[in-house]
Amino acid sequence: MKFNLNLKDRIVLPEIFPSEGTMQEQIIIRDIMNKIAITRDEVEAYNIRVEGSTYTFDPNIDTSKEIGFTAAEYMVMQSACKRLDEEKKITQRTLDVCMKILGYNV
Numbered sequence: 001m002k003f004n005l006n007l008k009d010r011i012v013l014p015e016i017f018p019s020e021g022t023m024q025e026q027i028i029i030r031d032i033m034n035k036i037a038i039t040r041d042e043v044e045a046y047n048i049r050v051e052g053s054t055y056t057f058d059p060n061i062d063t064s065k066e067i068g069f070t071a072a073e074y075m076v077m078q079s080a081c082k083r084l085d086e087e088k089k090i091t092q093r094t095l096d097v098c099m100k101i102l103g104y105n106v
Contacts, residue, residue: 001074007063009097010036011055016080016094028076035067077101
């Protein structure tokens with residue numbers, strides 16, 4: 001499964017994952033995190049600045065990147081979004097990335 005994730009999606013995606021879980025879940029989450037990690041080259045290319053917990057970048061640059069995920073990775077992401085929705089913990093910050101993962105048109 002491939003997703004076209006922009007820089008904001010890649011920054012926000014880790015927020016949907018549980019901090020605790022089974023070893024298998026946590027290994028899959030770590031693999032996802034490695035795939036979406038922002039590289040030094042991207043920091044320079046997108047002019048990314050971090051101030052506290054706020055990220056800023058040049059909005060005129062297309063930051064989209066197509067990233068492929070395994071079926072297991074997709075299931076973990078989908079499960080995390082569904083869990084947040086059931087617990088009524090979706091925020092405006094996580095809404096777009098969850099909508100992408102769950103197949104809503106964004």
